[in-house]
Amino acid sequence: MTLVSDQVRRLDAYLDRLPVLADLTPDYAASESADQAVVAAQALSSPRIDQLLHLVQALSSTSSSQPLVPVDFVRSLLIQSDILAPHTYGAAGLPSVQAKSHYENEVEWLLVTKATVQIYGTILNTLLDRIIPLSDDIWYWSEVLNSYTYSSLYTVQTSPLRLWAWTQDVYAASKTRINSFDVRDASSDLAQAGSGVTQQWRKFYDIVRESIVERSLANVQRKVLSPLAYCRSEVQKKQAELQKLREITASGLGVLMDEGLQFDSNDGKVQLQGAHLKGVVERSVALIDMVLKEVSTLDMSIHEFEDKVFAGVEEDAELSVHIEDTATPGRSSVLARRLLNIIDKVLPQHVSTMDKLAVANGRPHPAVRYWIPAVVGLVSSSTILRILVNRQAEIVEWITDFGATVRDFWLNWVVEPTQKVVKTIRHDETSEIAIMSRDSLKADRESLERMVVEFAQDNPQFVMEGSSITDAHISEIRRKVAEGDVTPVLRAYEKYLRKPLAGAITGDLVRSLLIQVQKTKVDLEVAMTGIDSLLKSQELVFGFVGLTPGVLVSIGVFRYLQAMFGSRSGRRQSGTAGRAIRILRNIDRILSDASPTDSNMLSYKDHGLLLCELHVLRSLTTKLLPRSVQQDFLEDLDDLANIKGIGFQAKALTRIRWAYARWLR
Numbered sequence: 001m002t003l004v005s006d007q008v009r010r011l012d013a014y015l016d017r018l019p020v021l022a023d024l025t026p027d028y029a030a031s032e033s034a035d036q037a038v039v040a041a042q043a044l045s046s047p048r049i050d051q052l053l054h055l056v057q058a059l060s061s062t063s064s065s066q067p068l069v070p071v072d073f074v075r076s077l078l079i080q081s082d083i084l085a086p087h088t089y090g091a092a093g094l095p096s097v098q099a100k101s102h103y104e105n106e107v108e109w110l111l112v113t114k115a116t117v118q119i120y121g122t123i124l125n126t127l128l129d130r131i132i133p134l135s136d137d138i139w140y141w142s143e144v145l146n147s148y149t150y151s152s153l154y155t156v157q158t159s160p161l162r163l164w165a166w167t168q169d170v171y172a173a174s175k176t177r178i179n180s181f182d183v184r185d186a187s188s189d190l191a192q193a194g195s196g197v198t199q200q201w202r203k204f205y206d207i208v209r210e211s212i213v214e215r216s217l218a219n220v221q222r223k224v225l226s227p228l229a230y231c232r233s234e235v236q237k238k239q240a241e242l243q244k245l246r247e248i249t250a251s252g253l254g255v256l257m258d259e260g261l262q263f264d265s266n267d268g269k270v271q272l273q274g275a276h277l278k279g280v281v282e283r284s285v286a287l288i289d290m291v292l293k294e295v296s297t298l299d300m301s302i303h304e305f306e307d308k309v310f311a312g313v314e315e316d317a318e319l320s321v322h323i324e325d326t327a328t329p330g331r332s333s334v335l336a337r338r339l340l341n342i343i344d345k346v347l348p349q350h351v352s353t354m355d356k357l358a359v360a361n362g363r364p365h366p367a368v369r370y371w372i373p374a375v376v377g378l379v380s381s382s383t384i385l386r387i388l389v390n391r392q393a394e395i396v397e398w399i400t401d402f403g404a405t406v407r408d409f410w411l412n413w414v415v416e417p418t419q420k421v422v423k424t425i426r427h428d429e430t431s432e433i434a435i436m437s438r439d440s441l442k443a444d445r446e447s448l449e450r451m452v453v454e455f456a457q458d459n460p461q462f463v464m465e466g467s468s469i470t471d472a473h474i475s476e477i478r479r480k481v482a483e484g485d486v487t488p489v490l491r492a493y494e495k496y497l498r499k500p501l502a503g504a505i506t507g508d509l510v511r512s513l514l515i516q517v518q519k520t521k522v523d524l525e526v527a528m529t530g531i532d533s534l535l536k537s538q539e540l541v542f543g544f545v546g547l548t549p550g551v552l553v554s555i556g557v558f559r560y561l562q563a564m565f566g567s568r569s570g571r572r573q574s575g576t577a578g579r580a581i582r583i584l585r586n587i588d589r590i591l592s593d594a595s596p597t598d599s600n601m602l603s604y605k606d607h608g609l610l611l612c613e614l615h616v617l618r619s620l621t622t623k624l625l626p627r628s629v630q631q632d633f634l635e636d637l638d639d640l641a642n643i644k645g646i647g648f649q650a651k652a653l654t655r656i657r658w659a660y661a662r663w664l665r
Contacts, residue, residue, distance in 0.1 A: 002125075002615055002618060002619070003611060003614060003615055003618065003637075003641060004068070004121050004124045004125050004128065004615075005067045005068065005121070006638070007121065007124070007257070008067050008068055008117060008118070008120070008121035009067045011117045011120075011261055011263065012060055012067070012114070012117055014263050015110070015113060015114060015117065015263075016060065018277075046101075046104075048104060049103060049104055049107050051081075052081060052104070052107040052108060052111055053107060055077050055080065055081050055111055056107065056110055056111050056114055058073075058077055059074065059077060059111065059114035059115055059117075059118060060114065067121070068118060068121045068122060068125070069118045071118070071119065071122045071343055071347070074115050074118050074119060074122075074339075074343070075340060075343050075344070077111075077115065078111075078112075078115055078336050078339060078340060079340075081108070081111055081336075083108050083111070083112065083332055083333050083336045084333060084336055084337060084340070105332065108332040108333075109278060109281075109331075109332050111332075112281070112332045112335050112336050112339070113277075113281050115336070115339055116261070116281055116284060116285055116335075116339065117261065119288070119339055119342060119343065120256070120260055120261055120284065120288065122347075123256065123288055123291075123292065123347070124253065124256060124257070126347070126350070126351065127249055127252060127253045127256070127295070127608075128253065128611070128612060128615050130249055130351075130354045130358070131246055131249050131250055131253065131608070131612045132612055132615070132616060133358065133362075134242050134245060134246040134249070134358065134362075135246065135612075136363075137242055137358070137361070137362040137363050138239055138242050138243060138246065140362075140363045141235050141236075141238060141239035141242070141363075142239070144232075144235050145232060145235055145236065145239070148228075151228055151231060151232050151235070152228060154231055154235065154364075155227050155228050155231040156372065157364065157368055157369055157371070157372065158231065158364065158368060159227075160371075161368065238360075238361040238362075239361075241298060241357070241361040242358075242361050242362065244298050245296070245298060245354075245357055245358075245361070246609075247302055247605055247609075248295055248296075248297070248298070248302060248305055248605075249295055249296075249354075249608070250604075250605050250606075250608030250609045250611075250612060251295075251302050251305060251306060251603075251604045251605040251608055252291040252292075252294075252295040252305075252309075252604075252608070253607075253608035253611060253612070254602075254603070254604030254605060254606070254607035254608035254611070255287065255291060255306065255309060255604045255608075256287065256288065256291055257607065257608070257611060258604060258607060258643060259284075259287060260284045260287055260288065261280065261281070261284045262280060262284075263277065263280060278331070279319075281335065282318070282319050282331075282335060283313060283319065285335060285338055285339065285342070286312075286313045286316040286318070286319060287309070287313050288342060289338065289341075289342055289346060290308075290309045290312040290313055290316075291309055292342065292346045292347060292349075292350040293346060293350070294308055294309055294312075295350065296350060296353040296354055296357060298357070302605050306604060318334060318338065409550070409553070410550075410554075412550075413549060413550030413553070414547070414550040414551065414554055417543065417546045417547035417550060418547060420543050420546070421540065421543040421544060421547055424540050424543050425540065440525060441522070441525040441526065441529055444518070444521055444522050444525055445481075445482070445522055447518060448481060448486075448515070448518045448519060448522050449478050449481045449482070451514075451515045451518060452477060452481050452486050452488065452489060452515060453474055453477055453478065453481075455488060455489055455492070455511065455512070455515060456469060456473075456474070456477055456488045457469055457474075459488070459492055459508070462488040462489075462491040462492050462495075463477070463488050484519075484522075484523065486515065486516070486519055489512045489515045489516065489519075490512075490516075492508060492512045493509070493512040493513065493516065496508055496509035496512065497509070576620050576623055576624055577624055577663070577664050577665060579620060580617060580620050580621060580624065580664050581664055583613050583616055583617045583620070584617070584653070584656070584657060584664070586613050587610060587613050587614070587617075587640070587653055588653060590606055590609050590610050590613065591610075591646055591649060591650050591653065594606040594646060596646050599645075600645050600646055600647070601643050601645060601646070602643060602646060602649070607643065610640075610641065610649075611641060614637055614640060614641050617637070618634075618637060621633060621660075621663075621664075624663045624664065625660065625663050626663075629660070629663075632659075633656070633660060636652055636655055636656050636659070637656075639652040639655075640652040640653055640656065
């Protein structure tokens, strides 16, 4: 949806609201309303009017996304309507038109008006499509002029073209001299010289040398200026031509938008009917014709262009105001022929002329801009190919190793840790962390209990004062050993340390010492069991810790590849927002530097430039703004585009800046 689409849809909706057939009161109709209704019904039921109404419906904007009908389809409908039927000649030899009913004439006018609206929208789009690329070319020349590096590069890039042009000039001058050479004098000179071929080559060399001197004298500017300065002056000339073409085309766009097909007033109420509406259509077609013919003329100023366009419209011989009998039937046929002439001749000629001017003054062809790297690549291609062939095995090995490294990293650091985390979440026993055997502590503790109990039974004096140990004493010893208390063994150890030699001979000292070693082993296993329990309670955390490096590296590589080769949505969105801000800056400059009219309105040129910027801004912001905000944004853009005064438009621009600053950063 663009500004042109909205304009065409608005005009088409206006025509649909017009009571074209409801208020018709032809002269031959009956005086009573009932008879008028009968006559109108009979007239509208004719096959001719039914065909015309179907063609009118085909020219209506029924699609919101594509309101414009293709211009070729409009042409075919105009031809199919038989409005262009040949004239018949009366007795006096004057052209006349076959008799048509009043209703048929009105339906034909409605058809021609609908076709005019569609062609009007096509012309506006054509002018917009020609203006916007000119800004890019102007920016390109500005880059060349603002940098001596780019200017030097441009000089080298275009040097083959200048050499070819110089060769063509020398060849043309030499050919002219050879053709004007007196053959008889040449033959006599050659006969006297006695060396025909050598003399001919000398003459030819003299002619070429004189032609070169002549061309050198003709191009004095090239001899005065350096090649770089000459190229910069050439670039300045091309940039000035593009700027003038852009301004004149923008002026033509502004003229068509402000003066073309002005059916209704500012409040949207129907103001024009009948002959007045037909006059507006005729004048708009004449305006379109004049703008297309004069917009590509660069040898006039903006004011001269506008004056010439309006003067041509006022002096147009085909307008009804210049015909004495404005009610003469067949005016729709004349207008239809003019629309077909615009489609078949004027519009293609305008497009061709604009393309030629853009090519002549625009940026050089890609072949000119990139022939240097192409030549360098072609020259170095043999060396690169030889290196690739000589190191083919190493390159294949590098690629293979890189692939294996990537595969092993993915399996060992991403897939395998992920599987462990999943098993931990599902309480898979095979995934539990264990730093010691499950039954190791139990076996060592039972062994320690048996050792202490047997030692106590063999040495009851270290347990109690009696000579025998009861089952209650054994249970108490077992309970204390489970709690880590081996007091009987320690008492024996203390006693035997007084006489270590006797204790060692009897073996009790060694026995108590070995029991304490077992006790130390059990204590160590208890500590390890605590650590093992702590690890099991945090097993999921350790699983994610092991998975994190692989995931982070994978995400980083994926983002890098996405930024390099994938959709750079973030950067594109940032670039789109930056471009939208630059367009708002251009709009501000247009409003600030504009030369207002007496009614404080923008001139046609400034309005055309403003419409170009709004056209681009509207296409950009559809990607930036959410759907809930786009409708409000379009309303503000309409306020900015409408001619209601520079102050009103400046306020609309300020509102756009603060209301949508969140998405235009």
